[in-house]
Every structure is written in C-alpha cells, then in structure tokens.
Amino acid sequence: MRALLVVNPAATTTSARTRDVLIHALASEMKLEAVTTEYRGHARDLGRRAAESSDIDLVVALGGDGTVNEVVNGLLHNGPDPENLPSFAVVPGGSTNVFARAVGLPNEPVEATGILLDALREGRGRTVSLGLAAGTPGSEDEGVPDRWFTFCAGLGFDAGVVGRVEQQRERGRRSTHSLYIRQVARQFFAEQHRRHGTITLERPGQDPVEDLVMSIVCNTSPWTYLGNRPVYAAPEASFETALDVLSLSRLSTTSAARYATQLLTSTPEKGPHGKHAVSLHDLTDFTLHSKAPLPFQMDGDHLGLRTSVTFTGVRRALRVIV
Template identity: 60%
Template sequence: MRALLVVNPKATTTSERTRDVLAHALAGDLKLDVVGTEHRGHAAELARQAADDGIDLVIALGGDGTVNEVANGLLAAGPAPSLPAVAVVPGGSTNVFARSLGLPNDPVEATGLLLEALRAGRSREIGLGLADERWFLFCAGLGFDAEVVEKVEHRRAGGRRATPGLYVRSAMHHFLGGRDARRHGPLTLEVPGMDPIGGICLGIVQNTVPWTFLRDRPLNPCPQASYDTGLDLFALTRMTTLPTLRHLAQILGSTGNAPHGRHVVSLHDCDAFTLRAEEPVSLQVDGDHLGEHRSVTFRGVPRALRVIV
C-alpha cells in the first residue's frame, strides 16, 4: 500500500524524534513517503497531489488544523470512492478529531492502533460538514467561539502555547469585554421550512461529539451529534452571566442531555441551514479562524471520507 505521511513540524507535541520513530514503524507495513508542511495550506496541497498520484492512504501527523487541511485537499473536487483513505496520528494540543474516533492522545499508541487497523483492513466512512465551500471534520462556529479562536491564534503568533488555560483566559476576557454583543446578537438562523430566528450571539455547529476538550474533559453542546447523521447546532440568543454559566455547566455535564433554557436554539440531524450576520463576524472550522463573514451556509455530507480506525 502506497502511503504519504504529512507532518506538521510546528504542531504542539510533534518533534523530529517523534516523526522518525513513527515513520520507521509505519514503513514496515507501508510504502511510505514523508513530507513536512512548510506553510499554512501546504497539507491541503500535498493531499490533493496524493489523490492525483493514486496514493492509497494519507496519514496526518499534527493537530486538528493539519487533518482539516488534508481532508480539504482530498475533497477539493468532492467525495469519490477512488480517493485515498485518511489516518490520523495526534500531534497537536487538543486532537479533537483523533479522539472523537476513539484514538488515544499519545502518538505512539495511536500509531500502534493504526497499524492494527491496517493489518485487519478496518476502515469507516464518515459524514463531514461544509461551511460554504470549506470542509470541516467535527465543528464550526460563527460569532463568540470563533472570536475566541481568533484571539488565541493572535496570541499564538506572538509565541504563546495553545494550552487549555490560554483558551479559558481568552474566552473570559472576551466575555467580560463584549456585553452589548452578548445581549443583542448579530446572527439570524435560517432553516428551510422554518421562520428565521434572529438575535443569535453564538452559533456552534457540530458534526460529531465532542465539540472540544478541556484537557480530558469533553464539552458537548450537541450531545447527539454523530458522523452518521446530519449537522447539529447549539445557539444562544442571549449570553448574560448567570444563564451562560448554567449552560456551561450543562455542556460540561456527563448526563448526555442537551443544554436547554429560554435562550437556547438547537437543531439535530439537519441537512442544511444558514447563519447570516448584520455585520461581518468571525468564522472558525475545526479550531482554525477563517476570517469574517456576513453569511455562511452549513451543509452535512454523508459518507464523505474514509478513515482508518
């Protein structure tokens, strides 16, 4: 089997030693090429070329952003049975996608499970989401959570590490500084066959669970989301302090129940919907900030990607 290992050398927990050890282990079972990414978007370029070259498997060693780029490169012309399969070795700070597939967060352990799956011929076809034309694996967001991601990326560019503490501090600072936006949200939800819902402050779109992790603690705004169904949405029309703390406790809870309350808007197993903004607001997909948008249409695409698990 011909395989390409795409390595993000700047991923939080990836090192040359890790790369070499894993490449050596994988090369025993695969005809393997190893390429490191050099700039943002490079993983997508490598994956697109791998598909054109008839490679059987693309393995991503990096964080969620690296895997997202690989998926977008492979799916540049849409899903097809002939596309390479995808495998993931976690090398980032959070690794939501890998962990949502049941992989351990340790790259050596994950490589061992990957080799077992390859030898047993195990794979799974999963549904993905589209935010306009950008594919996402597990989540997207418009509004508050994307603005927090933007702040974290800005701090990372200044040399800060992407730790759970950095996300928590950024979220708290943004929450305390944006009172007007939390009371009068700029977003309107449009779903075919439903009346529009305005005044939304926060829109989290999930393709699976969890939305993210706080260290080892899963956060589940949409606990019914699944790779085998359409998209789920958790939205808030108001983010005042006490109700928001209550919703956060529900998201952190282990009951499996969806957050509920007077200001909660939720969708489950939805084929498509649109979030429109009165003014440009931030968009994130799989934890990467994609700039500001006035309108984004989200669509669920079943059986879009084959993964080795």
C-alpha cells in the same frame, strides 16, 4: 500499500525524535513517502496532490486538527466520490486532537500509531460524514471558497475566542487549556452583541430562528476537550448523521455562567439547555446570516469575519482507517 505521510513539524505534542520513531514504524508496514509541511496550506496542497495521483492509496496526517483539516480539504478538493472515497488516517500530534479522539484513537501518538497499523493489517475502517461551509449566494461573502470541516464550525462568540488564542500563539504563547479559559473571559467582556444577537438561522421550509448571539455547528460529539474532559455542545451529533447546531440568544453574565457550567458538566446524554438555547439535530442544509460581521472558525482555525455562511452536511464523505 503506498501511503503519503503529511508531517507538521510544529505539532505541539511530538518531538522530532518521536516523529522519526513514528515514521519508521509506519514505513515498516507500507511503502511510505513522508513530507514535512513548510507553509500554511501546504498540507492541503499535499492532500490534493494525493487525491489526483493514481500512486497513493492512503494519506496519513501527523499533527493536530489544523493539519487534519488541511489534508481533508485537499483530498476533497473536487468533492467526495461515493464510489471511491479517499482513505485517510491520523496520528494525533496537536494540543487537543478532537478529530482523532472522536474517531476512537487515544491521544498518545505512539499508541495511536499502533492502532492504525493494526487497522491496516485487519482492513478496518469507518466512513464518516463531514460539514461543508460556503459563501452564501447574493451576500458579500458569496465568493468565499468552499471549505470542509471535520468536527465543528462556529460563528460569533466561540470563533472570537479562537481568534484571540491564535493571536496569543503568534506572540509565542503555548496553546494550553488555561490560555483558552483566559481568552473566553476576555472575549465575553469585549463581546458587543451578547445581549442582542445579530444572527439568523434559516432552514428550507422552516421559520427562521432570529436574534442569536452565537452558533456552534457540530459534525460529531464531543465538541472539544478540556484536558481529558470531553465537552458536549451537541450530544446527539455523530459522524453517521448530518450537522447539529447549538445557538444561544443571550449571553448575560448570569446566562453565560449557567451555560458555561452546563458545558463543563455536559454528558453524552445532556448538553446546554434552557430558554436561551436552541438545539437542532441532523441538518443537511441551512444558512447563518448576521446583521454585522462576526468572527468565524472551522475546526479551531479562525477564518476572519463573515456575515453569511451556508452549511451542508455530507454523509459518507471520507473513509478513515481506525
């Protein structure tokens, strides 16, 4: 087997020595080319190169969720071919590693590498769904390039938190769970639309859902992790279905405290609920419009402000070796 290993040298939980050990282990089982990323978007470019090459059978990402997202977008630059899905694998190296854990890998990179090698020897793998976000025709975001996401996207409050965390990391702060919690509090008190939402969710053949403060789009469950604690925003979300949505129509101090508690105590059977919570399951096509530009994120990557995003849930989009 011929494989391309895309290595993020800035991965937060792997040292250079650990990465060398992992590369050596993988190279013992396959013909491996390892490439270290050098700029934002490099992993996407490498994934696209692999997809267009007849010499590469598998692409492995060694890094966090951002690296995974870039590689997947490169692999699917021309869309998925149902008859010949690209083969992908991941070795977790980030601070949270939602995608890797969601497909069943441990959060420890050496152990995850061992499972990957076993899967290759035994021919194991699974086909997963993905989400696709696009600029809505006729909106000011019409020309925004399509982009795939593996586990989540968000418009509004949660994307604002992601943006604040990225700003702190650019200033040299480490990506820790306490950093996220502090930014949640700061975003809450800075949020202008938390009592009167600006978002409308539209689905074909259904009445619109209006006046939403925030919307979280999930392709799998859990939505994220706090340390080893899984957090379930949409417990029914699955790699075997299309997309799930959790939207909130109010974020007063009382309701925010209630929903935060529900998230922290969520289980695979029960997520946030109440009169200001809207939960939708297995959506293949829908659009989020906002009266005002709002922060937008995909797979934990802040993408700026958007007023309209069209989502598509694509079943059987990628084969993952696990």
